[in-house]
Amino acid sequence: MKRRQFIKTGLVGTFAAGMTSMSLLKGRDCDTTNPDILGPYWSEDHPYRIILANSDEPGTRIFISGTVKANDCxxxxxxxxxxxxxxNDNGCYTVFQECDTGNSDDDPYNLRGKMxxxxxxxxxxxxxWxxxxxxxxxxxxxxxxxxxxxxxxxxxYFEGDPQVTEQWEADHPGQIIPLGEGENGLIGIFDIVMDEEEIQAGINGETVPLPEKPVLRQAYPxxxxxxxxxxxxxxxxxHVSIGIYDIKGKWITSIVENHLSNGTHSFNWKGIDATGNPVSSGSYLVVLKYAGFTASKKIVFLK
Ligand SMILES: [Fe+2]
Incomplete structure (x- = not known):
């Protein structure tokens, strides 16, 4: 199938038709997916898209799909x-490193995306790859x-990678996927089982109330x-995410990116951007994201 047809047909549909036999969910118990480290290169605000690499990005094309399921699998x-x-193909991460790649569009979020x-x-x-x-x-x-x-x-990770040692395999159960060869590149399936237990039912089986809209108070002073x-x-x-944005919507810095307990929390912002430099005087937005809700408040920084 040609690349354009592939995209037109729908990535999910194409994979679902031919690759379900490779599903990781088959042939193993219903384990929740093993967590792993975030690493230093996650960044806020990856754009929503399904093609993460520009067409002239060096490297082997790869097509990954999967299913996200609750803990009943x-x-x-x-x-x-x-x-x-x-x-990228040279082991370089955009946003944090200067990457010499096929990123001809100068996309700051090259090789990053949300779906x-x-x-x-x-x-x-x-x-x-x-x-x-x-x-x-x-x-x-x-x-x-x-x-x-x-x-x-x-x-x-990927089966057959010489860097995947026996110890690595033992430490990363369910995370090492096989890759098949497709017409346009490598094809893999990574299914994910979330541990939904704490949302679905309490310890004694009683229903836990769904999260409510968070309350973001006006910053003081x-x-x-x-x-x-x-x-x-x-x-x-x-999980709570609090970011500071300028009034044009440009991300300035992240204040919170963490799993927090219920109740009231407070954090300070000193008018410093993500690179450690003071921001200029003006209006900014505090944007809080929690449980699918978003709340925001305007604040003014005066030098
Ligand atoms: Fe990494």
């Missing part, structure tokens, strides 16, 4: 966010967030010229 999780980032799972819990993307760096095997980084706010950070306190409350434990 059956219930598909729809509208889960599958966030993927990886190294939403469909009604069958499926996701799929096209990119290039990541290169090596340090002594790590080739890998894709994943951060999956369910609509309930449950988050899993993991990675997938505001305007500020030294430090301002950002306070918010969440109704249940979950």
């Amino acid at each position: 059956e219930t598909p999780i729809q509208n889960g966010v599958v966030d993927v980032w990886h190294a 939403l799972t469909n009604e069958n819990g499926e996701y799929a993307f096209e990119s290039i 990541p290169g090596y760096y340090a002594t790590r095997p080739k890998h894709f980084h994943y951060k999956i967030t369910t609509p309930n706010g449950l988050e899993l950070v993991t990675q997938c 505001n305007p500020f010229n030294n430090s301002t306190r950002i306070e918010f409350s969440i109704s249940g434990p979950g």
